[in-house]
Amino acid sequence: MRKLILLTILLAQASYSFAQISYEKNFNTALKKAAETKRPVFLNIGPISKSTVKSAINSKEVVQFYNKNFVNYAVSFPDSEAAAFMRKYQLKMLPAYIFLDANGTLIAKGAKSSSASKHYLDLANQALNKHSSGSSLADYEEKYKTGNLSKDLLKEYISARQQLGLSDNAKLIDEYVDFLTIGAFNDYNEVLFVLRAGPFAYGKAYKLAYTNRKIVDSIYKTLSLRERIDLNNCIIKNTQDEAVATKNSTLANSLSNYVRGTYSKNYTAANKQATYLLLNYYKAVKDTNNYYRQAQYYYDQYYMKITADSIQKVTKKLQDKKDSVTIASKERVAAIEKKYPVTATRTTYTYTSLSYNTDPAKSLAMILNNAAWDFYMLGTRNINYLTKALLWSKRALELSPTAEYYDTMAHIFYRMQLYDEALLNQSKAIELAGKQKNAKDRLVRFKAAAEKMKQRQL
Template sequence: MKSRLNDPDVIKYYNDNFISFSCVITDTAAMRQLRKFQVGNTFPCFLFIDGQNNLVYKATGNSPFASKYMDMAKEAINLNQNGNTITAYEKRFKTGKADAKSLKDYISLRENIGVYDNAKLVDQYVDFLTIGELNDYKTILFLLEAGPYVYGKTYSLIYNNRKIVDSIYKTETPRLRSDINNRMIVNTRAEAIATKNKVLAQQLSNFIQNIWSKTNYRQGFIESQREMLLYYKSVNDTTNYLREAEYFYDGNYMRISADSAKKLLVKQRENIAKNGIRGVNSLMSIDTTKTKSVFTLREAGISAPVDPIASGLNAGAWEFYLTGTKNSNYLFKALLWSKRSITLSPNNYAFYDTYAHLLYRLSLFQDAESNEQSAINYAKEYKLSPTQINQLEEELRKMKQRKL
């Protein structure tokens, strides 16, 4: 589909009314803004931002019609002129003008432009509600959609009326129910990490297990453990992270036989073929928070899905390396995981790279150099970009110079 974004009339209108800036998804200079405005993976994305760097309006998708881009621009201008912006509401609240209507309108505005970190706001909003209002289906739905902290003030008030909550989870669309749960998880996780609140993180872990346990108790246990690992990692609690991660990867990855791993890979291929990349839902899902992700879109293609057990073990091993630990017990444990990932998936350049770095940390320099060379060889066979191959070659040079 040909986009009409470059239509002369569109270009003139944008130049007359905005300071325009475009970037590609991989532009590191834009990453901070993309995270702030929760862009996610939907591109192209159009962000209209005011002078205080607050979001006014957001839209996505291309169109063969110039009117789409004109309408987006006019809507952003209209919202800004009418004071229906995040900046305008925040100014009102600073003067003490927060009330039930303004808070509800503000939360709705944020949701309409794709901003869902509204847990603190909804905790303020419920203070204005009566008992009667808390018995209303639409009110409860609004509170849930705002993504309250799990087991927090708003959450507890909502679940005092379990009958309505159960009705919502039975009658609303699967997409909306999933969005509600995800918002609560994301908001609670962010608050637990920001405040280093381990109790809140544990409550979130329990919440996640309860969600999964209705359909897959084993998966719920795994995901709840994974959540605590993410918390420890995010707050730089290396001691707890290393200890808990050792149990997690040994218990959930190392005990799975090669035959079982192959069955999971077959299932993954079937899911990808049927549903595309979004259909991947194997027992050991890939943790996309990993700094070193080997689960690339190319690897996730129908022709070359990644072994979920191998990739999970590699991720765990690499995370141990990233902690900077010099503890030989932990390093040898990670080495075992890394070795098994290679056994299960012997042609993956990233797995050899991880293995080489662990060997180097253990001062097994010659073995490290040999495996880093293997990583380079497989990367070339896989036809990675020259930049990526150069990065691997630079790692090998550092190993040989003992400067890694």
């Protein structure tokens, strides 16, 4: 009898351990089912690597609640679909927990994996309450589409988007300021609201906000450094996106001037960033003549001049900073553990921030390789441009000899009709890729390119 009871307990524990949210096979199926059942969609975007913290998302109560109240779909980064979701919903951390209506409109979102079931249940209830409140983003979008606009409606709509981390509100703020009088820009909070919406640089809303320069100056003195950076970045991104979408070179140049003004007396950094934005604009609108001309100056001026000594200094500085942060983090953890012993219930959170490689040498190599590859992909056959790309490619390989960078150099040599050198470098790319884990797809691609090079069919 005891053995039977023990077996029952073990089976119950196994069932709890393997409880899992039921996910649909694809996103379109999830949206269709959400429309049919009138339930929101829960979109689980997983991190790049598994967390060391045990997540409570598969606890029995969370699984039951999510399966009952949501249509669920999961995808993991860096899958291309996950990347598309992250761009659309402007996500910066993983894992990301997104709640949508049947049209794919954002209801609520959260991040951080947690060891507490309450974390996931609170997120879910927040989404359900918002969905049924009549004041969700979808509700505001429907009201906006009717065309019966007002100052209050636009302010609430913009605020709702901002609360969900959606910063592309430049067109909405241009509509909003039409309902304001000039006197309204004597109000600190009104001017701050306009600037935080990310108006187009030197656009209508931006110019109206700056009619009271005293208040604008006060805002920039009052806000924290992080807030000022976020405000400027929002204006920059919205303006850049609009310039590209409309192929508006005047707007792109206005943005370049705006960026120069955001730097105090660091003229080198200001010119570098302003040039970079123009370069991105030319590339995006396929203005190749201006792109090739601007790119040569940009990469030679700001990257090819970086010496080995300067790289070592930056590397040491970053390592010292990393060590300092690690020590501080360990001290905080030790303090928490002392205050809340491991015997007590303590919720643990974890997340992965989306960031680029912080190794200066590898970062520089990646930048120069990408620049060389861009010249190749844009199709130039100008020997001067190809020679420039070859120099960047060579420098990238000196800093970080990887399979991908040898592949880039091989393609440039091929375009220059230096076929033996092309095959030699492509063979090196194949050799290095063969030694890498999870490089099967790259190896197939490199071998296919080598065969085309041999046949003169690339």
